[in-house]
Amino acid sequence: MGHPRKALRTASIGAVSATLVAGTALGLAPAATAADASAVPGVRFVDIAGDGGTVLKANVVTPAGADGSRTYPVIVLPTSWAMPQVEYLAQAKKLADAGYVVVSYNSRGFWQSGGHIEVAGPPDIADASKVIDWALAHTPADPAKVGMAGVSYGAGISLLAAAQNKRIKAVVALSGWADLIDSIYSGRTQHLQAAGLLGGAGYLTGRPSPELQRILGDFVSSNLAKEQEMIEWGKKRSVVTHLDRLNANGAAVMLGNAWGDTIFPPNQYASFYEKLTGPKRLEFRPGDHATAEATGLLGLPNDTWTSAHRWFDHHLKGVDNGIDREQPVQLKSRSTGGYEGYPDWKSVGANERKIALGGSQRVWANVDSGANGGVVMLSNALDQFLKLPPVASIPLLPRPFAAVWQSERSGQVQRVRGTAKLHTTVTATKESGTLVAYLYDVGPLGLGKLVSNAPYTFHGKTPGQPFTVDLELFSTAYDVPAGHRLALVVDTVDPLYIEHNPTGAQLTFSSPPADPSYVSVPLRSE
Template identity: 75%
Template sequence: MGHHRTALRTTAVGAVSATLVAGGVLGLAPTAQAATSGIRFVDIRSADGTVLKANVVTPADTDGTGRHPLIVFPTSWSFPQVEYLAQARRLADSGYIVLTYNVRGFWQSGGEIEVAGPPDVADASTVVDWALAHTAADPRSIGIGGVSYGAGISLLAAAHDPRIKAVAALSGWADLTGSIYSGRTEHVQAAALLDATGTVTGRHSAETRRAFDDFYSADLSKEQDLIAWGKKRSPGTYLDQLNDNGAAVMLANTWGDTIFPPNQYADFYEKLTGPKRLAFRPGDHATAELTGLFGLPNDVWTDTVRWFDHYLRGVDNGIDREQPVRIKSRSTSGYEGYPDWKSVTATTRKVNLAGTTTIRANVNSGADGGIVFLSSILDQIARLPPVASIPLLPRRWAAVWQSQTYARTQQVRGTARLHTTVTPTEESGTLVAYLYDVGPLGLGKLVTNAPYTFHGRTPGEPFGVDLELFSTAYAVPAGHRLALVVDTVDPLYIEHNPTGARLTFSSPPNDPSYVSIPLREQ
């Protein structure tokens, strides 16, 4: 495992350069215009003495006699404090005071990386305190938002600080454990990327370093500690507090987010009781909002500004009367509106998984979820998801079931669910399920996937598996079919299959196996 982890870190470091280049460009362009944009670079001292590097952008008409709504932006993981300056200037031009700060442990800010732990949550409130004391910020109109790491911290801060009235959480998480450890399976490429970029741009705390190392080790004895560590850092843990505080919450993410998959945001959204909005678009982690950080036109940031305008400034822009759930399919260009998440997945159809199939473990069959970031970005830009030749997948290592050929285009909307019976030859194991759109020549385009790991099972004894695949929106063209493929190895995840293990999938008469797919005809 040590060699495996080193290789993953090396790969992930390659992705660091893209992050740093983006951060550098974001840093240079806005700073060059600082003289005309009301930007001040300031130090904010946290409750424990840690110095946070921040910048304040104020409206041009601030004369000390009036109050302005305040928006706080904690930075994304590994990004510098100037990340949001393009959007901050836009917001300041319309009357906001905007304070963006480098989260502790990164770049010039002091302290160590706590992964949205209690010190990070306390820092967000300290930043609000500072703004109220040193700017013309209105204490009755306070918003917070951010991308990725900044989104998670924003949700946690809103749950702990009732002064926050509006949140825009872009590409964030509600359940940290459910994001990078879904199906009890370590999402190793995602973790390695975060680890590598954090190592280059910041300083891990001892607790953070231990959490990463325990995660890589895949040591079952560490599982409960990791779950507790993640739970403390999950907005879902504090859902009741967030609902009691009544902040208006906007959540936005992408279908292909390989760091924080969309399912946990959708589940969290359904449990919010205050004003809320949920949007999903094509792309990978934080790619949907990236162009907006450069000041370019961007749907996510347009929604964010409208959200803050309505709930902090009282602008009657109609956002509260629109369908609160908005999705854009990976196959089309328009948006669809729904009254709630349940309505997205209202129509489902089952594909029966008949028969008994045995596969061997430890070998990648050729079906996999792609590469963190790269694969979903290709899907976003060129509609080129990971592909596999379904007829050529070796049945020795992959179980394959296919639907009938569809006479009309089928719209996949929401969450597919697998139900099957598995009989293992070992007490532990990992399986990965993939749903493919298969054309007439047998080439399958990946629609969605998800991993599943089990421990403590009796060899030779069957047990039921229920697995949610990652939510998506995709069009299956007329003349195509859907295929469910299950194998045991995927580079995105750590596998737990002992050498020589086998898995048998069956469909007992009293408990048939199936995959339930949210489908409707176009």
């Protein structure tokens, strides 16, 4: 398993199998819940000409009794990756009942819409503008009150569209990305299962463009010669690249995501949120990709969608519902299920506990120690609904393949909030390599519950020459009970990621006196 391509061949079997199941479930579940969608009162199915005349399959829901004598705020909903056009019908009906015109459309390249999958490229953003044009021409939509929203892929398209189109006054972007590269290539490490799920679902339900096929092939095959091209491709599709235009346009932006999102991790959303200058709100909840808002797509009560409705009510209708006076950063703890409000992201985890990583530890690469981040879409959903995060027996982790440091037991609850950071010195026997850091909550019997993790890959290092690693773990909100320890574990293999460890490679983690190693854990101030 030392060569990344061999790792890919081995791991891809499981990833593609999971894709076939998950992709089918994602694609068909909303259709099943919609039952006979054509029988839903007030729903009209239409074809909209997108960019270049590409046909976009869409549905329109208008308020009951709308007769053209007045206009209503309009909300445009691009579908999620691999989802059919009925995805948002339950929410569209609720919004229409509340006085909105709602137009949902199948993103180009998927299902019955024409064109190819462009991954929120220029044609997708142009499509969003064309859909707004259509809504203003064919529905009682108010041109001064245009909003966009979406889950996952729809979230990314909505943010990018708001950066390009001044007509969009409010956006709700759920489980999306602000920085595509920092999402599936964080730590310069390919997120294998995430890419496998997206790629497989795309092939199952749509038509990937030739460009996407080439980029995806270079990505999963670790074609470093094409790395810069892949990065530039991702930057063009990242709203953080167009931040100045988004801020200039002044749209009110609400961001929502899950702590354990294995496709678009929360860090990149939090960083982006801090850079927004207009009205803004950030909400993080337990779960994995799109699981925090999933029940709302089925028409069930859902906190995320409740916030989304309140956001639109205030910023499109002018309703004084108090959302503008609440703390704009709202976090739901993985441990207690309670909400906490903060004035901004930097106030989250304002206190810091540094755990020294003393001594020197050497590990052999290419062997999974048993510490890992779980399975894409599954493990963090289990944490959300059953409070069952990935676990590992810390005393039994094989020390030849895992470096382990543990803190002293704490006499009080440690409320981890925000982004833990690893600082260490690494010496490698090869010029390339991958390491994965894990932060665990360790109970009296040595069982560790995963608090957070993150990968890090390096290339072009001089063998035997020490170098510094600074790594942000994925942000979280987790309470470590009194009497428990915190443990940092570092190994070199995780099924979530592609590893770049040559055969026979070893990594040594040290703590030079002039530059001590540590993990910084952010804690909520009481």
